[in-house]
Amino acid sequence: LFLCSIVNAPGHLVDGAPHHLRARFLSAKKSPGYAWHYVDHHMAHAASAFFASPFQKAAILTLDGRGEKSTTGYYFGEGLCMDKIADVQMPHSFGLLYEAVTTYLGFLHSSDEYKVMALASYGNPAFIDYFDKLISVHPDGTYTIGDPRLEETFGPPRERGGPIEKRHLDIASSLQKALEQKVLQLARWLHNKIPVDDLCIAGGVGLNCVLNARLRDHGPFKRIWVQPAAGDSGTALGAALWVDIQSRHQGPGLATQPHDYRMDHAYLGPSYSxxxxxxxxxxxxxxxxxxxxxxxxxxxxxxxxxxxxxxxxxxxxxxxxxxxxxxxxxxxxxxxxxxxxxxxxxxxxxxxxxxxxxxxxxxxxxxxxxxxxxxxxxxxxxxxxxxxxxxxxxxxxxxxxxxxxxxxxxxxxxxxxxxxxxxxxxxxxxxxxxxxxxxxxxxxxxxxxxxxxxxxxxxxxxxxxxxxxxx
Ligand SMILES: [Fe+2]
Structure with a gap:
């Protein structure tokens, strides 16, 4: 039912707000210019990365847990245009694999992934072969991930708040290293497809600053810009930028026009005098x-x-x-x-x-x-x-x-x-x-x-x- 609801979301929005939001938006409906816009989750991530970046032309990589059915997206942005190149769909997801290991290591998934990243620095990648075999990157830029079976492979999970053992550190290190290697492969595929200098990144995995540094130092792109709100909060910005561009700009020559917003800082929240x-x-x-x-x-x-x-x-x-x-x-x-x-x-x-x-x-x-x-x-x-x-x-x-x-x-x-x-x-x-x-x-x-x-x-x-x- 849940999957149906997200797959059918664009259709639901055609004739108005979803039922649970109708009361909230009743007054807005009376305003002139009121309209619902449906922006695909990864499109919103991609727009948050490219249309806020300093680049006129860039390849865009979205790396997520999941959004609708997609988990990873490849896009090309130029001027005011942005096109999807390819995507990877559920259940194959770097974000969800990282979440599964986060849970296994006794932390809160969708929240504590950065703790696993920090732990990784203390361990050795002793289990990298396991993760390497689990994740297969294919020649068309997609990847598949097998069933991790973490307990079968590594024994009982760490209890929340329990002692951190060497194997926990090594599992974190192996996962992190495997993620870096596999995403490097994706970046090389994307660069072959879109041979430009610049790369934009969004999606929750984009908050992995060790991975970002690996892409910077060993990847095929000269410059990388990561949306600072790379997680789902950034989709609000991306969706707004995308709808704004679509509604204000149409016709030929869009690829040559620069986008007028550049996110030089993140001080966009409330202030107090x-x-x-x-x-x-x-x-x-x-x-x-x-x-x-x-x-x-x-x-x-x-x-x-x-x-x-x-x-x-x-x-x-x-x-x-x-x-x-x-x-x-x-x-x-x-x-x-x-x-x-x-x-x-x-x-x-x-x-x-x-x-x-x-x-x-x-x-x-x-x-x-x-x-x-x-x-x-x-x-x-x-x-x-x-x-x-x-x-x-x-x-x-x-x-x-x-x-x-x-x-x-x-x-x-x-x-x-x-x-x-x-x-x-x-x-x-x-x-x-x-x-x-x-x-x-x-x-x-x-x-x-x-x-x-x-x-x-x-x-x-x-x-x-x-x-x-x-x-
Ligand atoms: Fe997302």
Whole structure:
């Protein structure tokens, strides 16, 4: 029944909203120009990647759990045009295989896949032959995946919260390596079909920053742009961009016209003025101070090894905190990673990621260039590794964010001030939330998270809330 409903979705929308949404959209129906548009799931992912990218012409790869019947899609985008080349359908899905292993390893599927990716760095790919045989890539660019039978092959699954054994690490490592190798094969097929320089990626598997780095370093494309909201949240953006282009542009010559949107940053969410924040802090009877210079005062706190809740401007769209709703800290001491994991009540093996001034990125991370969305890992430059131990993962990499002044002046400014004090243009940046909770959005969320966790200080707009040290 479920499969029927998604397959028939385009037909259902022809004469109006699905029944469970009719009441909600009743008033919208009275507005002129109201119309339902059906955008295929992978088409929406592909549009979110290409029409937000800096590229005029690109191959597009969508890698997903599933959307309708498809799990993987190949597209070609040029100007305002985008065409589907091929797809792979259920039940063969890299996303679903990764989910199955995530469940087997005692984590939450469709949510904790990044934990499996992090665990992979601690293991050896001892079982790569198993996954290699399980996944067959065919000459037409499709692939098939056999029944994983994980328990039969690897024994009982890990219980949630149970000990992590060496075999768990090795299974994660083998899966990750196999995924990288197989997706490299898909990328080579796509490049043969569409021999262009640039590749766009979306779909939940696109959040695998180790895979993205492998494609960058060993794949056939010169440049790769990954939609920062590569998971299903990004389909909202992609569907809107696709419908907008279709409704505003028709006729010949579309391939030569540039798309007018380029996603230079992800600060597309709600924001709160200083006045609104002040009113809330007074209402909530908070003890706070107004800062003369947020950047300088916060840099001072960071150099004292304080962990700071950082709430500034418009919230990020997508799963990554990128300096609008972040917890920031000094990377100078190795112990900061464990401290942050404790503050956020996260597993010990979870790395924390660095943000670095864009102009300094290459000095600190190998071939870093521009990477504003934390979607690629880079090796830490060996000469600098000892200076920023907190952000160096066990395999010597870091999932970096680069930042320019025009993208987020206050965030840039605080890193610059930290550099003036320490010589290091890098901070730890992790999402402003605790385990199992969404990233904070409103001032109320931020204050609640601040008071229910051992974060030392909260900087919200121009205001500072500080916890007193216990005597
Ligand atoms: Fe999806």
């Amino acid at each position: 200083d006045e609104e924040i002040y009113d809330f802090l007074c209402y909530a009877k908070q003890d706070f101070a107004e800062l003369a210079s947020v950047e300088e005062d916060v840099a001072d706190l960071l150099t004292q090894d304080k962990v700071v809740g950082w709430f500034q401007g418009r919230m990020e769209f997508g799963p990554r905190a990128l300096g609008a709703r972040s917890i920031i800290a000094s990377p100078l001491n190795a112990s900061m990673q464990a401290r942050l994991n404790e503050i956020k009540d996260r597993e010990d093996f979870r790395p924390v990621a660095p943000v670095v001034l864009e102009e300094e990125a290459n000095h600190w991370f190998l071939n870093a260039g521009v990477s504003p969305f934390m979607l690629f890992v880079h090796d830490v430059q060996s000469s600098k590794a000892g200076l920023i131990p907190a952000v160096r993962h066990v395999d010597g990499t870091a999932r970096i964010q680069t930042i320019r002044q025009d993208q987020n002046p206050k965030y840039y400014g605080v890193i610059k001030e930290f550099q003036k004090r320490t010589g290091v243009p890098v901070l730890v940046n992790t999402s402003f939330n605790t385990r199992g909770k969404p990233i904070v959005c409103t001032p109320r969320d931020a204050v609640e998270c601040f008071h229910s966790s051992p974060i030392d200080a909260l900087v919200i707009g121009s205001f500072l809330l500080h916890k007193r040290e216990k005597a």
